[in-house]
Amino acid sequence: MxxxxxxxxxxxxxxxxxxxxxxxxxxxxxxxxxxxxxxxxxxxxxxxxxxxxxxxxxxxxxxxxxxxxxxxxxxxxxxxxxxxxxxxxxxxxxxxxxxxxxxxxxxxxxxxxxxxxxxxxxxxxxxxxxxxxxxxxxxxxxxxxxxxxxxxxxxxxxxxxxxxxxxxxxEKYPFIKKNKLKYKKEYINFNFKRPIILIGGGIKNFFNFFLLDKFVKTSKIPFISSFMGLGGFNYRNLYYLGWLGMHGDACVNNIIHFSDFIICIGTRLDDRITNENKLFSPYSKIIHIDINKESISKTIFCNNFILIDLVYFLNKNIKKKNILNWWKFIIFLKKFFKKKYKNEFFFCKPQQIIEFIFYLSKGKMFITTDVGQHQMFASKYYNFNYKCFITSGGLGTMGFGFPSAIGIKFANKNKKILLITGEGSFQMMMQELSTCKQYKIVILIINLNNQSLGMVKQWQEINYKNRYSHSYINSLPNFKKLINSYYFYSFSFYNLKKFFYLFKKIIFKNIFCFINIYINQKENVFPIQIFNKSMCEFITFFSIKKYEKKFNFNYL
Structure with missing residues (x-):
């Protein structure tokens, strides 16, 4: 035929x-x-x-x-x-x-x-x-x-x-034959005292998710994540310490700085993870496990690399030295750099909003974000279940969140989808409201509205002496009327308590809803690394860099 x-x-x-x-x-x-x-x-x-x-x-x-x-x-x-x-x-x-x-x-x-x-x-x-x-x-x-x-x-x-x-x-369909890899268990020896596992976005595979959990519990080596690795593992795992990078956890950035052995799994080790390449983790040897040869030693030289499928490596058994003292040092850093922010009762704090959302949703929603301060607040104060965090991490594309939320809904019809966005990003793709109306898409949107390009404003405060060159948006639409014109539900809030009571009801409703929350314009994302410095040097956080020489690494 x-x-x-x-x-x-x-x-x-x-x-x-x-x-x-x-x-x-x-x-x-x-x-x-x-x-x-x-x-x-x-x-x-x-x-x-x-x-x-x-x-x-x-x-x-x-x-x-x-x-x-x-x-x-x-x-x-x-x-x-x-x-x-x-x-x-x-x-x-x-x-x-x-x-x-x-x-x-x-x-x-x-x-x-x-x-x-x-x-x-x-x-x-x-x-x-x-x-x-x-x-x-x-x-x-x-x-x-x-x-x-x-x-x-x-x-x-x-x-x-x-x-x-x-x-x-x-009419003849040419199926391509796929070769199946055979895996066998082997032992590998780690002769190091301060090992750490760093996982990236390459871990996000259903099979690897359970293998990683088993691998970490067997080896008892602590693991950390890149920003893109969030949602690729069980955040309840006792060996998970947090995520590193430019806006990552202060304790995690210190941990990788003092580590002597890093196992990189499915990560590019890009500049947002390493900061200054020459100062990145000066005491460590690095091995890199990846299926993509272009990611090996791309920015940081790796002492060894394994260009194989991740499943093969995770099936190996680990022999290592006693790392009890390393764990004591990690616990000290975790307590010292505990995440803190000041509670504010007169303004909506984005940190509190994200924590409320996690408390009410219990981490069961698909979360997608646009790019900016709201993206960092979401990643720092929401604990993501497996594959429930989708964002533009590599390119940082404003406008990604809204259409990606629609795509997620098409793939997961019975799941709740939450978009956390900002007024700058949302305006780049808000024409897709028409798509939502045509196909009756049901998603929740939280717009953290600080009436400015938040991340740009923060950099201008830090590096340009508060010269806000075109970072404020003086012609924002009336979001409530805009959303209502498509016959969707929309609410605006200045008060955190009122938002909490509304979201508690909305989360169980099967409706498209846009919630516009006016947040404190002066609220910024911290810590932030100092450009071209080591991983353990931050702005607004105490740095232990000057005490580095006093640490007894032979003891650790």
Whole structure:
């Protein structure tokens, strides 16, 4: 039996168990859209192509499925670039089907024709230009395999004439064979006194989640997380100490500074983790376990690396020295740098708001955030269950949160989704309110409104002597009227007590609700590391750097 090339595309997607396509139609992909209309496949119409990528990103990260996007040529594809870079940084499995002008017009500066390959080659895992219509089935199959295993965006470029219904090909789906790895248990010896395990976003796999728990409890080595690793483990694990980085826990940044052996699992060791590379963890040897060779010794030289699947390493048994004194030192640091903030009864404190949300939700909601101060407050004061934290960590894309929350809801229909955002980020993608109305999406949105670009303002206070150059927003909309115009529920609060009573009721309702909370403008995220210094040097926190030489490391 022979079928049209456009129908073959849809058939190939269905063979990969695709549930949704997020997209926006245009002239170069109308053959495919016509076939979507005939097939009845679930297509989600977005209001901006960037939102389609973010929705597919949230969908993929919350479900371990491949997020699929369909956009047209030219501006349709260039609108996706920010989303592609976001998913590439955070290793999200996405397939983008992109339209292109007919083959004979390529490279002639024709209408809506761009060189998509060279535009995006540095921010995607692979790019396939369709040259022959009979390659369609193989390219889609291959693309899904790459997106799943390499964890990143893959793009297929479709010239419009090759998706025409006049081309008929044999209906035969080419499944790609996957080799199964065999694992065997081995022993490895650690001849170190102050070991630490550092996990990153690469740990977020359902199988690895339980293996990590078992590995840590067996080895009894304490572990810490990068910002992207949050939600990749059981936060109730007694060996978990917190997360490190620029705005991370002060005690954790000190712990990794004084460690003598670091086991890095699924992390890039980027600049937000290491600060000044030359001063990062001066006493330690580092081994790096990763499946992606490009992440090994990218910023910090590793004494040894294991380029293998994480499951193989976690199945190993550990032999190590007694680290009782190391644990005593860790407990001392944990008590010394206990997280504190001053309670305020006259203003809404973002820290209190996040702690209230965790108390009422018991950590059972999917949390997604935009980028800024609210993102840091959420990560510091909310304890995330497995895979319940989704944010833009690598690229830091403002506007990511709202469309990703919609994508998460499509993947988890019976789960509660909470978006924590700021007024600056929300305005970048608020046109997707129309998408929520069309598809009856039910999510909760907490807008921590300080009427400024919070993180920019904080840096201007610290580094530019309070010269607030374009960091305040003087023309904010009336969010309540905006949300109500889409016939959604909306509330505004200045009082913490009133918010608490409302959220207690709303959390059990199956409605779309936007809660705008005016918070103290002067509230900043601390600690913050001093630029180009070691991990244990902070602003507004006591630093033990000057006492470093007095520590007896032979005793520890």
């Amino acid at each position: 022979k079928i049209s090339s456009s129908k073959s595309i849809i058939k190939s997607l269905l063979s990969e168990n695709i549930e949704f396509i997020f997209g926006y139609p245009g002239g170069a992909v109308l053959h495919i859209y016509d076939e979507i209309f005939k097939s009845g496949i679930k297509h989600i119409l977005v209001r901006h192509e960037q939102a389609a990528i973010h929705m597919a990103d949230g969908y993929s990260r919350s479900s371990e499925k491949i997020g699929t996007v369909l956009v047209t040529s030219g501006p349709g594809y260039t609108n996706c670039i920010t989303g592609l870079a976001t998913s590439n940084f955070d290793y999200s499995s996405i397939l983008v089907l992109c339209g292109q002008v007919v083959k004979k017009l390529i490279s002639q500066n024709s209408f809506q024709e761009l060189d998509n390959l060279n535009i995006s080659t540095t921010i995607i895992k692979n790019f396939f230009p369709l040259n022959c219509y009979y390659n369609i089935q193989y390219l889609i199959s291959k693309s899904f395999d790459i997106a799943k295993n390499k964890k990143g965006p893959v793009v297929i470029d479709f010239p419009k004439d090759l998706t025409n219904n006049i081309f008929k090909i044999r």
